[in-house]
Amino acid sequence: MTATTLDRSNLKEIVARRVARELRDGDFVNLGIGLPTLVPQFLPTDVRVTLQAEVGMVGAGPCPEVDADPRYVVDAGGKPASIRIGGAFIDSVTSFTLIRGGHVDATVLGALQVDSEGNLANWIIPGKMVPGMGGAMDLVVGAKRVIVAMEHTQRGEPKILPRCTLPLTALGCVNLIVTEMGVIEVQPYGLLLTEINPDLEVADVVAATAAPLRISSSLTVML
Amino acid sequence: MSKLISVEDAVANISDGMSIMAGGFMGCGNAHNLVQAIIDAGLKDLTMISNDASMPGYGIAKLVEQRRVRKLITSHVGLNPQVAVQMNAGELEVELVPQGTLVERIRSGGAGLGGVLTPTGIGTLVADGKPVITVDGREYLLEKPLRADVALISGYRVDKNGNIWYRGDARNFNPVMATAADVVIVEADHLVELGDIPAEDVVTPGVFVDYIVTGGSL
Numbered sequence: 069m070t071a072t073t074l075d076r077s078n079l080k081e082i083v084a085r086r087v088a089r090e091l092r093d094g095d096f097v098n099l100g101i102g103l104p105t106l107v108p109q110f111l112p113t114d115v116r117v118t119l120q121a122e123v124g125m126v127g128a129g130p131c132p133e134v135d136a137d138p139r140y141v142v143d144a145g146g147k148p149a150s151i152r153i154g155g156a157f158i159d160s161v162t163s164f165t166l167i168r169g170g171h172v173d174a175t176v177l178g179a180l181q182v183d184s185e186g187n188l189a190n191w192i193i194p195g196k197m198v199p200g201m202g203g204a205m206d207l208v209v210g211a212k213r214v215i216v217a218m219e220h221t222q223r224g225e226p227k228i229l230p231r232c233t234l235p236l237t238a239l240g241c242v243n244l245i246v247t248e249m250g251v252i253e254v255q256p257y258g259l260l261l262t263e264i265n266p267d268l269e270v271a272d273v274v275a276a277t278a279a280p281l282r283i284s285s286s287l288t289v290m291l
Numbered sequence: 292m293s294k295l296i297s298v299e300d301a302v303a304n305i306s307d308g309m310s311i312m313a314g315g316f317m318g319c320g321n322a323h324n325l326v327q328a329i330i331d332a333g334l335k336d337l338t339m340i341s342n343d344a345s346m347p348g349y350g351i352a353k354l355v356e357q358r359r360v361r362k363l364i365t366s367h368v369g370l371n372p373q374v375a376v377q378m379n380a381g382e383l384e385v386e387l388v389p390q391g392t393l394v395e396r397i398r399s400g401g402a403g404l405g406g407v408l409t410p411t412g413i414g415t416l417v418a419d420g421k422p423v424i425t426v427d428g429r430e431y432l433l434e435k436p437l438r439a440d441v442a443l444i445s446g447y448r449v450d451k452n453g454n455i456w457y458r459g460d461a462r463n464f465n466p467v468m469a470t471a472a473d474v475v476i477v478e479a480d481h482l483v484e485l486g487d488i489p490a491e492d493v494v495t496p497g498v499f500v501d502y503i504v505t506g507g508s509l
Contacts, residue, residue, distance in 0.1 A: 122390060123316040124460035139319065139508055140447070140459030146317025146346055146370060149460075157459055159466045159494070160316075160342070161398055164391030168411060192416075198378070198387075199369025200343075206391030206411045239414035 074267055079219060079248045082265070085110040086290055087176055087217045087246050091117050098122070098167065098207055100177030101145045104217050107176060118155075120172055122203040124163050127155025144203070167203060168210035175211035177204060178218045179242075181232045184279045186242040186254035188216065189234035201237065208241040220247035226278035228252070228259070249273045250290055258282060263290040294453050294503045301476045301504045302328045308361075309440040310338040312397070312472050313351050314465030317343055317370060320457075321350030322443040322478035324506050330357050338362040340397070340439055342390060342464050344371035355383070364437070366390035389417060392434050394467055399436035401470025406435045442472035445507055446495070449479035450486075453500030454493040462494065469499045476501065480508040 080103050088110035091097060098120040099105050111117065119128040122144045129143070129150050138148035151157065158166075166172060181189040188208055191201040208214050221227055228245065245252040250273050251263035262284045264273060274281055302325065305311065311329075315321035329337075330353060339360050344367075345352035352371045354360050362384040368374040377383035388396070395407040408431035412418050422433040444465045447458035455477060457465060469475050477495075482505050 121460070123319070124463050137459070140461045142317055142319040142460065146319065146343075151459075157457075157462055159457075159462050160390070160394040160464045161467050163463075164394050168391050168409065197369075198375065198385075200365065200367035200387045201389050201417075202343075202367040203390040205389040205415065205417065209411045209413075210391075236415045238411075 074248060074265065080106060082248045082290075083217050083219075083246055086251060086263075087215060089291070090215055090244065090246075091115060091174060093117075095173040096120060096171065098172050098175040098211065100175070100204070102178055104176040104178065107217070120163070120166060121149070122163055122167070124158045124160060125149070125151050125155060126158060126166070127152040164203070164206055168206045170210055170212060172207070172211040174213040174215060175207045176215045176217050177207065179216045179227065180222075181227050181229055181234050182216050182242055182245055183229045183232045184258045186240045187232045188214070188237045188242050189232040190237050192235050194235065204237055208238045213243050214241050216242050216245045218245075218247055220249040220273075220276050226276060229278045230280065249276060252281070260284055261287065263288050265290050293451070294497075294500060295451065295482070296502050296504060298324050298328045298504045298506070299332070301325065301502050302332050302334070304474045304476070304502070305329060305332070305334055305441050307334055308336045310340060312439040312442040312468040313339060313341040314442070314444050314463060314468045315341060315345065315350055316460065316463040318345040318350035318352065319459075320445050320461035320463050320465055321345065322445040322476070322507065323350055325443045325476060325478050325504065326351055326353055329354065330359065335359045336361045338364065340364045340437060342393065343367040344374045346370045347372070358382070362386065364388060364393070366393050392417070393437075394464065396434050396437040397464070397467050397471045400438035401467065404436060406433055408432070409434055437471065439468075439472040440474065442468045442475045444469050444475060444477040444495070444500070445480075446477050447480045447508075448483050448488055449477055449481070449503055450483050450488055450497070451503070452485060453477060453497030453503055454488050455495040455497075455500070456488045456492055457494055466495050469495045474501050475499055476504060478504050478507040
């Protein structure tokens with residue numbers, strides 16, 4: 069089979085489901101906007117994580133558990149949100165003390181490009197899209213573990229490159245890349261494919277990846 | 292001396308070309324009445340320092356939409372399309388600052404510090420032109436303090452001394468910005484009597500606050 073046979077309708081679910089297996093019971097986690105916000109619904113019932121939101125929440129949603137007024141409680145994307153019972157509202161100084169100070173166990177976020185050295189580009193396409201970095205630069209520098217969750221390619225063009233061509237978010241910050249095609253670890257020597265979508269061959273993943281890719285001797289099926 | 296004044300008298304402290312810090316995150320925690328009063332007063336050429344440019348029609352986004360802003364110092368403008376339009380037309384200058392760096396630059400400005408050393412931005416465009424200082428083998432950027440002429444603060448409960456208690460995550464940048472401007476104006480959703488906010492629960496002590504206006508929360 070080839071990459072073109074992958075069912076694209078549940079592509080995000082494949083990624084989110086696999087990322088969920090990276091989180092451990094008790095982890096303190098920050099999820100980026102978009103695909104990463106799907107992760108909590110795939111957590112096993114015995115894994116409870118505490119979600120951090122840049123705007124100032126420890127113990128954010130994911131679903132409303134207490135009364136929330138959108139004038140006063142929003143998520144990092146400005147959408148109406150809620151906080152869990154037992155959570156805490158914090159100011160921006162404390163929020164980024166948590167983020168930059170190494171108190172967040174893992175952050176999951178999207179990427180425009182990732183490269184062989186774990187460099188990340190996800191905040192600007194000069195001349196086209198200049199939304200700003202928000203909290204992303206602090207998150208990837210400060211979180212203990214940085215997991216990129218994204219589609220493997222952008223309209224067929226590789227996003228995993230020998231070297232990022234877009235302006236960087238941070239140097240060498242990425243630990244793990246999870247896509248619909250597989251799971252890739254960032255190692256000191258480069259990228260290592262450790263798991264593969266069972267509908268694909270290794271050659272499909274290699275073809276969709278511009279960076280050199282080592283294949284783990286214990287390559288397993290991505291669940 | 293009472294700190295309680297009208298919204299109109301409060302914005303009389305602001306002149307064209309001034310720098311203004313506005314607490315808030317995508318509009319949540321903006322001082323909405325003060326924003327409208329700035330527009331009504333015809334103020335322009337402002338430098339706005341805020342986490343973001345909010346969303347269309349909401350909070351400080353209106354200052355951009357009404358073309359009252361000459362420069363934005365901010366971490367994110369992606370949810371306000373007017374920013375890109377005016378930026379591309381050369382009408383609006385935007386200085387993008389990582390969110391955690393923005394907050395620490397403001398904290399430095401309010402705390403009398405000469406700046407902050409942060410690992411955020413090393414090896415990126417953010418580092419351009421900034422000193423890199425190595426401490427115990429790790430590289431940090433020197434980021435300078437940030438202050439403003441005026442800070443617009445939004446508080447849920449505010450007592451007559453200007454003590455503030457914030458609701459939800461409308462808190463965000465408000466407490467730190469209340470420390471870093473020459474004139475600090477708080478817009479109260481609820482003006483309460485002294486003692487109604489227990490001293491232990493005061494987040495921003497009133498000594499940071501110059502003026503109180505009422506009628507907050509849209």
